[in-house]
Amino acid sequence: MATIASGVEEALARARDPAAYVCDDQSAEVRVCGGSACHSSGRMAVVAAFAEVLARRKLTGTVRLVETGCHGFCEQGPIVTLWPGGTFYPKVRPEDVEQIVEASVVNGGAYEKRLYRDPVSKERIAYEKDIPFYREQGRQVLALNGRIDPYSIDDYLARGGYSALAKVLSDNAPEAVIDTVERAGLRGRGGAGFTTGTKWRFARRAPDDVKYVICNADEGDPGAFMDRSVLEGNPHSVVEGLIIAAFAIAGGEAEVHGYIYVRAEYQFAVERLHHALAQARERGLLGDDILGSGFAFDIHVSQGAGAFVCGEETALMASIEGRRGMPRTRPPYPAMSGLFGRPTNINNVETYANVPWIVLRGAAAFAERGTEKSKGTKIFSLTGKVANGGLVEVPMGATLRHVIFDIGGGMPAGRTFKAVQLGGPSGGCLPASLLDQPIDYESLVAAGAMMGSGGMVVVDDSTCMVDFARFFLQFTAEESCGKCVPCRVGIGQLVEILDAICTGHGELADLDRLERLARIVKASSLCGLGQTAPNPVLSALAYFRDEFVEHIVQRRCRAVVCRDLVVYRIVPDKCTGCRRCVQVCPTGAITGPRAEVHNLDPSKCIKCRSCYEACRFDAIAGDAIVIESMGERNA
Amino acid sequence: MQGFSGNASDLVPVLQRTQAVLGCLSPDAVRRVARWLKLSEADVFGVATFYAQFRFSPPGRHRLRVCLGTACHVKGGVQMLETIERRLGAGAGETTPDGEYDVERVACLGCCALAPVVTLDDDVYGQMSVLKLQELLEEHGRRGSGSGAAEPT
Numbered sequence: 001m002a003t004i005a006s007g008v009e010e011a012l013a014r015a016r017d018p019a020a021y022v023c024d025d026q027s028a029e030v031r032v033c034g035g036s037a038c039h040s041s042g043r044m045a046v047v048a049a050f051a052e053v054l055a056r057r058k059l060t061g062t063v064r065l066v067e068t069g070c071h072g073f074c075e076q077g078p079i080v081t082l083w084p085g086g087t088f089y090p091k092v093r094p095e096d097v098e099q100i101v102e103a104s105v106v107n108g109g110a111y112e113k114r115l116y117r118d119p120v121s122k123e124r125i126a127y128e129k130d131i132p133f134y135r136e137q138g139r140q141v142l143a144l145n146g147r148i149d150p151y152s153i154d155d156y157l158a159r160g161g162y163s164a165l166a167k168v169l170s171d172n173a174p175e176a177v178i179d180t181v182e183r184a185g186l187r188g189r190g191g192a193g194f195t196t197g198t199k200w201r202f203a204r205r206a207p208d209d210v211k212y213v214i215c216n217a218d219e220g221d222p223g224a225f226m227d228r229s230v231l232e233g234n235p236h237s238v239v240e241g242l243i244i245a246a247f248a249i250a251g252g253e254a255e256v257h258g259y260i261y262v263r264a265e266y267q268f269a270v271e272r273l274h275h276a277l278a279q280a281r282e283r284g285l286l287g288d289d290i291l292g293s294g295f296a297f298d299i300h301v302s303q304g305a306g307a308f309v310c311g312e313e314t315a316l317m318a319s320i321e322g323r324r325g326m327p328r329t330r331p332p333y334p335a336m337s338g339l340f341g342r343p344t345n346i347n348n349v350e351t352y353a354n355v356p357w358i359v360l361r362g363a364a365a366f367a368e369r370g371t372e373k374s375k376g377t378k379i380f381s382l383t384g385k386v387a388n389g390g391l392v393e394v395p396m397g398a399t400l401r402h403v404i405f406d407i408g409g410g411m412p413a414g415r416t417f418k419a420v421q422l423g424g425p426s427g428g429c430l431p432a433s434l435l436d437q438p439i440d441y442e443s444l445v446a447a448g449a450m451m452g453s454g455g456m457v458v459v460d461d462s463t464c465m466v467d468f469a470r471f472f473l474q475f476t477a478e479e480s481c482g483k484c485v486p487c488r489v490g491i492g493q494l495v496e497i498l499d500a501i502c503t504g505h506g507e508l509a510d511l512d513r514l515e516r517l518a519r520i521v522k523a524s525s526l527c528g529l530g531q532t533a534p535n536p537v538l539s540a541l542a543y544f545r546d547e548f549v550e551h552i553v554q555r556r557c558r559a560v561v562c563r564d565l566v567v568y569r570i571v572p573d574k575c576t577g578c579r580r581c582v583q584v585c586p587t588g589a590i591t592g593p594r595a596e597v598h599n600l601d602p603s604k605c606i607k608c609r610s611c612y613e614a615c616r617f618d619a620i621a622g623d624a625i626v627i628e629s630m631g632e633r634n635a
Numbered sequence: 636m637q638g639f640s641g642n643a644s645d646l647v648p649v650l651q652r653t654q655a656v657l658g659c660l661s662p663d664a665v666r667r668v669a670r671w672l673k674l675s676e677a678d679v680f681g682v683a684t685f686y687a688q689f690r691f692s693p694p695g696r697h698r699l700r701v702c703l704g705t706a707c708h709v710k711g712g713v714q715m716l717e718t719i720e721r722r723l724g725a726g727a728g729e730t731t732p733d734g735e736y737d738v739e740r741v742a743c744l745g746c747c748a749l750a751p752v753v754t755l756d757d758d759v760y761g762q763m764s765v766l767k768l769q770e771l772l773e774e775h776g777r778r779g780s781g782s783g784a785a786e787p788t
Contacts, residue, residue: 037746040759074748222704222743264651264688265741305647306687308742322646324685340644383706383747390748421705457705471708475742481685584766586721608721609714610765617766 008170011291012162015283020154021064025147028063028105029083030054033146035070035229036268038077041091043067046078049094053101063105069233071146072391073133076116081146086128090116119387119409136407138369139393140377141353145233150272153279156236162285164356168244169293174251177244178204181355183363185375190216190311190348191426191452192528193374193441199345202335203249206343210257211250214339214346215242216316217262217269220308221424222475224455226379227349229391231262231269234353235276239299241352243286244359246297249345258299259339261316264306273301308479312527313338313346315481326481327527348453350379370396374440378451382408384458385415392456394439401435404458415460419543423452425472425479426532428539429465448539450532464561465544466551469537470498476533487530490521494537503564504630506552515541556629563607566627572597574624581611581625600625643672646682650689659690695730695737697775699723699755704743706750711764715751716740718765722772735776 032047054060071079076090082104089100096114103111115124116131125131148155168177182197219227242258250256262270277299280286288296302320309315310325317339319325338344358366367375374396383389387409394403400420411417419429428449437443444450477491497514500506518534525531550556557565577595589605592598615625639645653664660683669679683689703712716727719738725731727740744752749761
């Protein structure tokens, strides 16, 4: 034992490149966020500007320019942090770079004008750690996101990466690893919340000479992007977690192979993952003899081809096997008979990324955070009508209010909180009265939502709850694989009823029909997709029933969203006759000579919104065109 | 077809590679993939039609994608799609009659902070409005296959 142990530690020491740059927070570094949102807001030009300025000032050798993974504060991209210290610059434009380098690199201070301004206190904040968005979080899985170069295994190794794997291999006690993960209380972060250690034990106990471990990175929920950010920002943490799981399940007993099933749309993630795997193989962290321990394991990347249902484990396995991605009944559970009929363990990205932390620091340390039944932290992607959207990692049991208001900075100026939608298309909408709800698996389900993968969309009074429910059901109706009748037909029927209500053709009896049908679909669908698809409509009915009633009885949509229930109107007192709306109207519905009040013919209006926008942004009057609910006018 | 074992489990990656090379899955390509993997054509079509990624007609010259994820829905993504449909005569999943644009609807592009989002080829246009989108299409149409019009965000 002792010889294996010292051998593994030595092998890990050799895996480190002695000439490599030591990534800590002490050296001079410019870290530009390379996450997808920052990329979309123009980080390439920012990187180029830094490279140019650093070269011109002959700083290239002393200051390291690194493109990191997602910093998480996506609302503020492109984000740049300067180290040591962690001076934080949001929304950086190439023309700011010269001054930023001058102030922060050369003079060691800050370029005051471009520092982050807190929306609440209106003060400028220089350091990342002092910004409420970061200060109020408890980053464990995301700790290295934005800190390291995802393309450099040496960055990860320098921060203690793969030492959990070395520990597991040198202890050579797979059952003990499972015990640790079970005692930590880690539960699946993909949504269902099954105890990870227990799942691993089932797979270990299943007798077979070949086993599989799969990482589910088929993150399909609209509005959820935490798995992608982990894969893009710190791919080695997932790889390390997966190797540890493989060893725990099969070490010393069976042959084991790994798969990471990732959405093809996540190009950056796929690329960084392939790169990380190649590096791990090169350094002896994957392959026939991992760190000289004799344990053999490798990982294959499978790219999804665009099917939401493949997030369901049995559908995902069918897809890897080259078949239509349709779920099947369980049992047998994957732990008994999974991929290619062999015992298989499937966990989600975030679950695996938690594993190295637990192995290194112990079950007790992990279980310190969280609630009685939900341990550790959870990452949420906070979006919608919130001041500071982005990736938020908080201990389980934090309240919705803490996440939305303390971390997210609350509603943008002038907006009123209406609801928060949790858990994507399988989740539900919770109203303001439940803001003090602690976030853990059981409480959310009890409230009619669910943890899901961790999408959190904040909406204000400009969102119609009936339309919102219809949106999610349309999504699941389209993504239903069609195998079982309740899901294929039932969700379609729910959409039809919601359509009727949104277009003013609903009747009060529809509300009972919706509820009854929703419960049938939930109870009788084959897989998680159908079993959870009615949640949005059930929670909307539970908390926002009056809006449904208004649509039906008054034909009124108070959020002026449902098109058939709104009219466009010109307010004569405000119209200056600038003809801007006349020019943009695609159907000629608006007429009138210059400098006279225009006329809008409702029979020609297709409610395309062009005139409304033109009036607000280009016109002299500003807000002469209004969208009103029909019910409002009749009343 | 290097790097594939020729097993039926390679079907999805083989189709992905085929489409990457040919632009779409033509009946001939499907026949050849089927023969190579020792599957029936029906099996191959069955799998290919299940996944949204695969297409069976040649792609347009430009790829116009409208995000209809939750955040974009809330901020008016549907109106972006309608604007495109009205101006270009092609709705989601269709190619314009002149073969210029593929119009696609996607569930989430993952840059929700920029909603509503439209992408044209590799450029991302965030915080769109009906008018901004019309301008973009007009500019782009005028320049033909030239570079993007308005500054991408």
